[in-house]
Amino acid sequence: MSTVVNTVCVVGLGHVGLPTAALLAKSGLRVFGVDLNEQVVQGLNGGRTHIHEPGLPELVAETVRQGKLSASTKVAPADVFIITVPTPVNPDNSPDHGAVAAAARAIMPHLRAGNLVVLESTVGPRTTAGLVAPILQGSGLRAGEDFLLTYCPERVLPGNALAEMAANDRVVGGLTPSSAEAACQLYKRFVKGRLHVTDATTAEVVKLSENTYRDVNIALANELALLCQRLGLDAWEVVKLANYHPRVHLLQPGPGVGGHCIPVDPWFLVAVAPELMRLVPTARQVNHDQPREVVRQALALLPDPRASKVAVLGVAYKADVEDARETPALDVVRGLEDAGVKVAVHDPLVQDFARPLTRSLVDAVSGASIAVLVTDHREYRELDPAQLAAVMRSRKVLDTRHCLDAERWRAAGFEVVQLGVGPERY
Ligand code: SAJ
16 A cells, blocks of 8 residues: 555645645645535635644735635545535434535545545544445445545644644544554654544544533533523632632533534534434524523613613624624524514624624714623633723613623723623523
């Protein structure tokens, strides 16, 4: 099995594929990026990136200028193929592996003996062996023998992708041991973390377990927040103090769980055996319902919702990113609109949202009875409340992230309500 690698084809140039392609190009390989989106391809060939990650624009510009990285809409022959395409869920929460299957079909005609194919997209158990391998074997080559096939999930935290891609340990799940070994040789080119070798299906379930753990943990934090509010306690203090236990790591309450991973990935496990997975859907429901609790608390602060304006501060799914996919902010906005509230929406980073974004923060809060902080962007954490006090109809803020300096806001004349902090008033 030839494991000489000079060229890599990365299929899917999103939040994972593009940093991966750039890091492999930086390691000295010739990398061909593939994406269906012509604009992404043209931008990349011009040395520009559509993904805003620290260090990525510079790395892309440098590797494109060096001729190490280029892009196309079409797959071409290479020594290694990496699949980094989206894997959403269908409306019934079943996994949608359509993009993965399409990528495998696009690779198959170009597959040669000795090639390595790596699937990085988050997928349901047995997708590598049961979906990708058969499609690639349409080439007449045998998976794990004539060509190598490995599942190697990413763990990057959007907003710090390049650093995490190099630093984090990775799980390398080979269809065969030689497949895992070849993938380890590839990732050693830029991964400083340890590479943990296992089989492909174990690696698929590891990835899903990581994100499902996070979702269940957040659901517990969110339930504790509602309980503490009822008890007149501060849930954030409860979490902080509980985490001083050497074996407790409670996550933070919030307005809900967004992003294209945490709300989605748990369903890939549930789909395998819904009758077994009873905790996971319950946790999903708790997190899914959290925006409704935010709306309830906001409405309780409005004497006359139908005659009120509310400013929603932040629609990105988490702090300091420009990504609003699956954001809980949309459910908050919809709930307020359903109650007849006039809603202004502001976010300093997001460009694309399901509602018009008010670009000026002062305009968004002008005449508002409440400001509801949904995303703890740095800009909001550092806000001078006096700037808003001057233009708001009433000075009330609902902080769903416990990220504002309550004393400073109260000194500016604000009534400060924090999600998870009693006394229960609603
Ligand atoms: N959230 C909370 N409370 C918390 C942490 C997060 O409410 O204590 C919310 C966030 O506000 C956000 C959502 O959960 O709406 C998801 O945020 P996240 O910080 O979990 O991050 P993601 O989705 O950007 O990245 C996760 C990470 N997975 C884990 O930490 C186990 C990342 O390492 C994965 O690579 C990524 O999913 C992925 O792509 O799978």
